[in-house]
Amino acid sequence: MFFAFTITPELLAATLLTGGMACIFALWIFYERRDAAVYDTLARISAFHCVKCRHTYSAPSQPHVAPCPNCGFTNGYLKF
Secondary structure (H helix, E strand, O other): OOOOOOOOHHHHHHHHHHHHHHHHHHHHHHHHHHHHHHHHHHHOOEEEEOOOOOOEEEEOOOOOEEEOOOOOOEEEEOOO
16 A cells, blocks of 8 residues: 655645744744843943043943043943
8 A cells, every 4th residue: 555645836835834934933032032131131231431531431230330441430320
């Protein structure tokens, strides 16, 4: 007994369309998670502007004050 299975153009189109949509969905989920992780990392960085020497700099984590790397003056973080 031999089972012959023929692939019709409609079946081929449906299979390719479903597979393509599954790949697009998987890529969407992957990049959404990656971008969320990058954004969370960037959100933990505080920005500062020195009022003495006008230097703009950043500091890791979220301190409320940080010394300027140019002149050493202690500045408060920028609020956006």
